[in-house]
Amino acid sequence: MQQRAFIIHGWSGYPEEGWFPWLKKELEQRGFVVTVPVMPAPHTPKLSDWLRTLWETVGRVDEKTIFVGHSLGCYAILKFLENLPSEQVAGGAVLVAGFRALNIPVLNAFYAPPLDWTVIKARAGKIIAIHSDHDPYVPLAKGEEFRQQLGAQLHVLTGYRHFSGSEGVTELPAALDAVLAISASPPV
Numbered sequence: 001m002q003q004r005a006f007i008i009h010g011w012s013g014y015p016e017e018g019w020f021p022w023l024k025k026e027l028e029q030r031g032f033v034v035t036v037p038v039m040p041a042p043h044t045p046k047l048s049d050w051l052r053t054l055w056e057t058v059g060r061v062d063e064k065t066i067f068v069g070h071s072l073g074c075y076a077i078l079k080f081l082e083n084l085p086s087e088q089v090a091g092g093a094v095l096v097a098g099f100r101a102l103n104i105p106v107l108n109a110f111y112a113p114p115l116d117w118t119v120i121k122a123r124a125g126k127i128i129a130i131h132s133d134h135d136p137y138v139p140l141a142k143g144e145e146f147r148q149q150l151g152a153q154l155h156v157l158t159g160y161r162h163f164s165g166s167e168g169v170t171e172l173p174a175a176l177d178a179v180l181a182i183s184a185s186p187p188v
Contacts, residue, residue: 003064003091003183006057007036010071010097011107012043018165019172023068026176032183039073047110050076051083060088063125066182067093068175070163071138074098075111081123082116092126092182094175095152097135097163099142117149126185127152128178132160 005027007020015021015036024034037057040049054076058065061084069077074095081090101111121127129152131143146152155174161167 001062001064003032003066005032005034005066005068005179006054007034008054008067008069008073008077009036009039009042010069010073011045013070013073014038014042018070018169019163019175020070022171023175023179027179030180032179039076044106045072045110047076047079047113050110051080054080061090061123063089063091064183066091066125066179068096068179069093069098070096071098072107072110075100075115078115078120078124079113082120084123086122089123090125092128092185093124094178094182095127095129095146096172096175097131097138098129098146099138100145102138102142115149121150124150126182128155128182129153130155130157130163130172130174130178132156132163133158135160135162137162 015038020036024036027034037053039053067077077093127150129143129146131140133156143154147154163169
């Protein structure tokens with residue numbers, strides 16, 4: 001079975017934004033089957049709708065399934081992993097500028113359900129968190145939380161702000177390296 005990667009955009013994002021097309025192309029050149037779904041109502045997201053889209057898009061998860069999330073997409077991935085049947089374990093997840101919660105009123109309902117860190121850790125495989133040293137939206141402490149709660153490797157990059165296309169980020173080699181590192185790792 002081929003390695004599969006799912007790239008999940010964040011709030012107000014879309015599949016062709018920023019570094020997603022670049023990462024998709026790079027992974028496909030290395031033999032991955034890559035899907036970058038359009039998440040529903042990205043400007044006014046509802047967690048239940050995003051999870052439904054993930055269930056419909058991903059199907060069965062195994063050690064050859066790797067997730068890459070950006071910003072709010074990371075939370076959606078974590079909730080998806082939390083809700084997997086116990087016999088399904090992903091190869092891993094790359095969480096770019098991810099967070100558990102931020103004080104953004106329009107998003108509070110999206111991440112109101114608490115995360116069950118223990119279950120996520122058991123279903124996620126290897127986790128790599130990538131954060132910027134001066135993200136204007138997501139403090140570095142959110143990456144530290146992933147390291148503490150999930151045992152994630154934390155990579156801190158300089159000069160990437162929120163890793164958005166609107167900020168000029170059209171390639172993200174650290175995300176490619178993280179996916180390749182996960183795919184080369186033995187199952188957790």
